[in-house]
């Protein structure tokens with residue numbers, strides 16, 4: 001199987017029924033590279049192009065990528081394995097969507113050519129959870145600051161405050 005060209009020529013690839021697959025590095029995707037720490041990890045992508053209903057160019061594909069992000073519960077690193085798959089039909093008019101099998105996700109698009117990296121990046125970004133977290137019950141960072149809490153307790157002024165309050169009662 002041949003590697004994915006830098007630019008997708010939608011109609012031309014679809015008419016030829018081309019199939020591609022390629023292994024990238026995370027750092028090949030600038031917008032993903034910005035938000036993850038595992039920039040040297042591999043990314044596998046495969047794409048197949050075809051025409052549906054005699055005229056609608058489609059891309060079916062899948063991506064395999066690990067993203068190392070900050071867990072929003074414990075703030076330590078969490079590595080998520082993402083495997084977005086997609087079946088996209090590129091339509092020019094809304095009404096073309098009615099003719100298509102509902103398994104297609106339709107995209108209104110008039111661009112005949114677009115960047116493969118940008119296209120794959122979009123598919124990865126929408127598959128990243130809004131709030132990335134460990135699958136196990138990690139400890140919330142809010143409960144992880146006993147040092148600060150102890151400092152507060154030792155604060156002599158805080159104790160004075162407590163004394164004042166107790167004498168008022």
Ligand SMILES: [Zn+2]
Nearest residue numbers: 071074134138
């Ligand atoms: Zn966590």
